[in-house]
Amino acid sequence: MSVTTEQVRKTLARRYRAEKRFKAYGICAISIGLLALLLLFTDIIGKGYRAFYEYSVALQITFDPETLEIDDPRDLEQLQYGNYEAVVREALQARFPGVEGREDKRALAALVSTAAGYLLRDMLENSPELLGQTHTLWLQLDDDADMFLKTSEAKRKMARLSDQQQAWMVELEQSNEVRAGFNHSLFTRGDSREPEQAGILGAILGSLFTMLVTLALSFPIGVAAAVYLEEFAPKNRFTDFIEVNINNLAAVPSIIFGLLGLAVFIGLFGMPRSVPLVGGLVLTLMTLPTIIISSRAAIKAVPPSIRQAAMGLGASKMQVVLQFVLPLALPGMLTGGIIGMAQALGETAPLLMIGMVAFIVELPTGAMDAATVLPVQVFLWASSPEQSFVTMTSAAIMVLMTFLITMNTLAVVMRKRLERRW
Amino acid sequence: MKNTHKLVLAAALALSSVPAMARDTVSIVGSSTVYPFATVVAERFGRNTSFPTPKIESTGSGGGLKLFCQGVGTQHPDITNASRRMKQSEFELCKSNGVKDITEVQIGYDGLVVANSVKGPDLDISLRDLYLAMAKDVPNPNGTEELVPNPYKTWKDVNPALPNVKIEVVGPPPTSGTRDSFNELGVEGGCKTFPWLKAMKDQDKNKYKSVCRSIREDGHYIEAGENDNLIVQKLESSPTILGVFGFSFLDQNRSIVKAVKIKGVSPNMETVGSGEYPMARSMYFYVKKAHVGVIPGIQEYVKEFTNDRAWGDEGYLADKGLIPSPKNERMKWADNAKSLNSMTGKEFE
Numbered sequence: 001m002s003v004t005t006e007q008v009r010k011t012l013a014r015r016y017r018a019e020k021r022f023k024a025y026g027i028c029a030i031s032i033g034l035l036a037l038l039l040l041f042t043d044i045i046g047k048g049y050r051a052f053y054e055y056s057v058a059l060q061i062t063f064d065p066e067t068l069e070i071d072d073p074r075d076l077e078q079l080q081y082g083n084y085e086a087v088v089r090e091a092l093q094a095r096f097p098g099v100e101g102r103e104d105k106r107a108l109a110a111l112v113s114t115a116a117g118y119l120l121r122d123m124l125e126n127s128p129e130l131l132g133q134t135h136t137l138w139l140q141l142d143d144d145a146d147m148f149l150k151t152s153e154a155k156r157k158m159a160r161l162s163d164q165q166q167a168w169m170v171e172l173e174q175s176n177e178v179r180a181g182f183n184h185s186l187f188t189r190g191d192s193r194e195p196e197q198a199g200i201l202g203a204i205l206g207s208l209f210t211m212l213v214t215l216a217l218s219f220p221i222g223v224a225a226a227v228y229l230e231e232f233a234p235k236n237r238f239t240d241f242i243e244v245n246i247n248n249l250a251a252v253p254s255i256i257f258g259l260l261g262l263a264v265f266i267g268l269f270g271m272p273r274s275v276p277l278v279g280g281l282v283l284t285l286m287t288l289p290t291i292i293i294s295s296r297a298a299i300k301a302v303p304p305s306i307r308q309a310a311m312g313l314g315a316s317k318m319q320v321v322l323q324f325v326l327p328l329a330l331p332g333m334l335t336g337g338i339i340g341m342a343q344a345l346g347e348t349a350p351l352l353m354i355g356m357v358a359f360i361v362e363l364p365t366g367a368m369d370a371a372t373v374l375p376v377q378v379f380l381w382a383s384s385p386e387q388s389f390v391t392m393t394s395a396a397i398m399v400l401m402t403f404l405i406t407m408n409t410l411a412v413v414m415r416k417r418l419e420r421r422w
Numbered sequence: 423m424k425n426t427h428k429l430v431l432a433a434a435l436a437l438s439s440v441p442a443m444a445r446d447t448v449s450i451v452g453s454s455t456v457y458p459f460a461t462v463v464a465e466r467f468g469r470n471t472s473f474p475t476p477k478i479e480s481t482g483s484g485g486g487l488k489l490f491c492q493g494v495g496t497q498h499p500d501i502t503n504a505s506r507r508m509k510q511s512e513f514e515l516c517k518s519n520g521v522k523d524i525t526e527v528q529i530g531y532d533g534l535v536v537a538n539s540v541k542g543p544d545l546d547i548s549l550r551d552l553y554l555a556m557a558k559d560v561p562n563p564n565g566t567e568e569l570v571p572n573p574y575k576t577w578k579d580v581n582p583a584l585p586n587v588k589i590e591v592v593g594p595p596p597t598s599g600t601r602d603s604f605n606e607l608g609v610e611g612g613c614k615t616f617p618w619l620k621a622m623k624d625q626d627k628n629k630y631k632s633v634c635r636s637i638r639e640d641g642h643y644i645e646a647g648e649n650d651n652l653i654v655q656k657l658e659s660s661p662t663i664l665g666v667f668g669f670s671f672l673d674q675n676r677s678i679v680k681a682v683k684i685k686g687v688s689p690n691m692e693t694v695g696s697g698e699y700p701m702a703r704s705m706y707f708y709v710k711k712a713h714v715g716v717i718p719g720i721q722e723y724v725k726e727f728t729n730d731r732a733w734g735d736e737g738y739l740a741d742k743g744l745i746p747s748p749k750n751e752r753m754k755w756a757d758n759a760k761s762l763n764s765m766t767g768k769e770f771e
Contacts, residue, residue, distance in 0.1 A: 080470075080472075106736075110741075118469060158677035158678075159677060160674070160676065160677060192465060193458065193461045193462045193465055193742075194465075266497070270497055271497075272445065272496075272497060273449070273479070273497070274449075274477060274479065355451075355479050355481075357479060357480060358477050358478055358479040358480070359457070359460075359461040359464065359477070359478040359479075359480070360475075360477055361464070361465055361468055361475040362468070362474060362475055370447065370477045380480070382649060382651060383454070383648065383649050383650070383651065384458065384651075385458060385650065385651070385668075385670045385671045385673070385674040385675070385742075385743065386674050387674060387675065390651065
């Protein structure tokens with residue numbers, strides 16, 4: 001046996017151990033990451049799942065013309081100013097006949113959401129024949145009453161309801177006059193200061209319009225820049241300088257793009273504040289470097305033999321690029337684009353400067369309507385005093401995460417399906 | 423490639439549904455303290471009238487006034503909210519940019535509370551205790567008229583009647599308006615109780631300000647970020663620490679936190695409204711008169727806000743934690759709002 005073999009045998013066990021340790025470090029690193037993710041998800045889902053359902057109460061509602069102060073339900077003016085809250089109040093008082101005194105009546109009326117009145121108005125507008133009739137309707141509860149029903153027995157003493165109100169709620173619960181149902185308003189309404197009436201549809205639409213503007217601008221511009229830099233630009237000091245600048249731009253804090261947007265788009269061009277168009281423009285500036293860099297990488301990955309073969313057959317430079325390089329590089333470019341979009345979707349800082357951090361109730365219908373975006377909605381709800389907004393915040397985060405996960409999965413799937421190995 | 427075409431097309435469509443630059447929605451900016459109240463009014467206003475719901479941005483008082491004073495025209499906001507009164511310098515800025523006629527409306531008060539967990543002890547402190555516990559430099563404990571770096575470690579050191587626990591107060595960072603009020607109303611309020619420090623105000627105003635308004639930086643005051651909910655959550659998890667935040671957060675979270683009394687007075691609608699509770703600030707909004715009649719709904723929104731149904735003793739804003747002004751003051755401001763009286767510049771004297 002030679003000396004070398006002897007030496008190898010001696011150190012072999014040690015080398016195996018070292019390798020095992022090395023692998024263990026990697027597994028440790030991944031576990032820490034997964035653990036953090038798990039903690040985040042359990043915390044958010046644990047807090048947020050309760051926002052997806054809500055309680056409503058069954059009440060005998062009489063559309064009494066006198067209480068409503070409406071004699072002709074086809075008269076829009078009268079409908080607008082009808083006293084719907086009084087109808088709800090009367091129904092509640094009929095359910096709890098013993099309640100006397102102004103304060104107690106107020107406390108009782110506070111159990112039902114103010115949305116109930118608007119619901120009655122809409123019903124009456126759609127079917128005028130309801131006037132004078134009595135129906136059993138399920139009406140949304142106020143957020144405090146809703147939270148009370150959602151908390152476990154042990155913690156109920158702490159709820160934001162008086163003892164009297166708690167007793168009423170327990171009575172309703174025991175006689176099955178309250179029920180839990182899917183929280184529709186969460187997905188069909190804009191923002192509201194009443195947690196039970198607040199929804200994220202406004203923010204989702206705002207995000208959608210902003211992303212459309214961003215995609216429509218940043219993808220073509222980014223790809224064009226990448227194609228020129230990779231295929232046509234001469235290699236000289238100037239193009240090096242541009243390359244350094246693009247890489248730099250990718251590392252600029254996003255708030256700076258917001259300041260730029262404020263100065264240029266709003267200040268100089270006089271565009272309105274808080275609109276997705278300006279938001280999209282600002283985010284375009286932010287995502288451009290990401291798209292340019294990933295597109296260049298994708299173009300670089302197309303083997304030169306393809307270009308040479310095409311040129312050998314007499315294709316012009318433009319034909320080579322359009323018919324061979326671009327289709328082959330497209331999967332990589334799209335992946336970069338999607339990742340850039342996902343980045344932009346989660347961005348709030350630059351939007352702060354251009355006024356998209358705002359209370360907007362009405363749903364936006366286009367890129368020129370005032371709107372917020374999903375992460376901004378999370379921020380706004382997180383700083384609201386009402387306890388129900390804590391669960392709403394987590395619910396909004398869950399929706400935002402769903403979008404992000406979908407986009408990132410799409411990027412991975414696309415890369416897997418369309419990628420070509422040479 | 424086809425999909426990208428579709429997306430581009432969709433974006434183009436989204437852009438083409440663009441209305442003209444003219445605005446039909448009231449645009450409001452300003453204080454994050456007034457935001458929770460203004461938004462409630464805006465929402466009700468939008469639902470109960472045929473006007474669209476005003477858009478409200480939370481920019482902070484200073485930021486809001488800056489935007490407001492930038493000029494007249496639809497790209498500038500119509501109303502700005504402020505958790506303090508407009509400053510002379512801001513009034514001048516407005517004037518120099520052509521915003522000459524501004525109507526001022528006081529909407530009520532916001533109390534600043536020091537609170538702890540419901541699981542913690544009931545506390546009663548004075549502003550002087552608060553100053554001694556929080557200030558960066560305090561008068562020498564031996565009684566001489568000199569300033570020494572704050573030596574107090576526990577509440578008992580500050581005042582023997584208080585419990586023997588480490589001084590730990592969670593509160594907002596310096597960028598917040600709530601912090602400004604805490605410094606001015608709380609810490610400075612306690613500082614003034616030392617006659618020789620109060621005398622300094624007349625001699626050297628800047629030194630007085632820096633002495634009476636600076637907060638210690640040795641870990642006894644913990645900055646918690648702008649989010650008052652975080653402070654509430656922190657108090658819940660550790661019953662010995664105190665927190666500083668706005669009255670509306672106390673009101674909404676009474677099951678988690680309770681207020682520390684200031685010289686026997688606990689903050690509530692009555693004590694803050696009457697001025698008996700010492701840490702209260704008034705809130706305002708400012709209306710750009712040149713926009714009234716150009717942007718529809720400004721006057722109607724102001725009318726909704728200055729209605730007793732909203733800002734009255736039993737109005738819906740009180741349910742959200744606004745502390746109403748006394749009735750006679752409300753009537754005065756409502757009149758002022760109705761007739762859109764312009765500020766004269768004498769307000770600052």
